[in-house]
Amino acid sequence: MTVLALDHVNITCTPDEEAATIAFYETELGLERLPKPESQRSSGAWFRIGAQQIHLSLDEPDRGAQMAASRHVCFRVADLDAMEKALREAGAPIAADQRPIAGIRRFFTRDPAGNNVELAEHSGRTDS
Numbered sequence: 001m002t003v004l005a006l007d008h009v010n011i012t013c014t015p016d017e018e019a020a021t022i023a024f025y026e027t028e029l030g031l032e033r034l035p036k037p038e039s040q041r042s043s044g045a046w047f048r049i050g051a052q053q054i055h056l057s058l059d060e061p062d063r064g065a066q067m068a069a070s071r072h073v074c075f076r077v078a079d080l081d082a083m084e085k086a087l088r089e090a091g092a093p094i095a096a097d098q099r100p101i102a103g104i105r106r107f108f109t110r111d112p113a114g115n116n117v118e119l120a121e122h123s124g125r126t127d128s
Helices: 015-028 063-068 080-089
Strands: 008-013 032-034 045-049 052-058 072-076 104-110 116-122
Touching (some): 008 015, 015 045, 015 052
Parallel strands (some): 008 052
Antiparallel strands (some): 032 045, 045 052, 104 116
16 A cells, blocks of 8 residues: 555634635635535635645634644745745744754745645755
């Protein structure tokens, strides 16, 4: 049995954070929004990133637990400095990398629902 690839990551937000969280992924990060299958709830949103997807679902997570969780989605970017500048200008929080990895520059932010988002630029590495 072999895992072939990452298919999608599901993240959550509360109903009152839905519009701002969708805007973060679609506008701030520039992800392509996908139509959801008719069999799925109309709330939330799906986004494409290459062959993978991010699914945003509505939930009522405890805000403290959401903010304390280390779970996250990581997006590989071509220009980390430009991404950080754009997110700062949009008012997104920026957290420096507290555990650097050789060959990878990265920082963390939070979407409006508190989901942890890592943005990384790889220097010649293609294995992670």
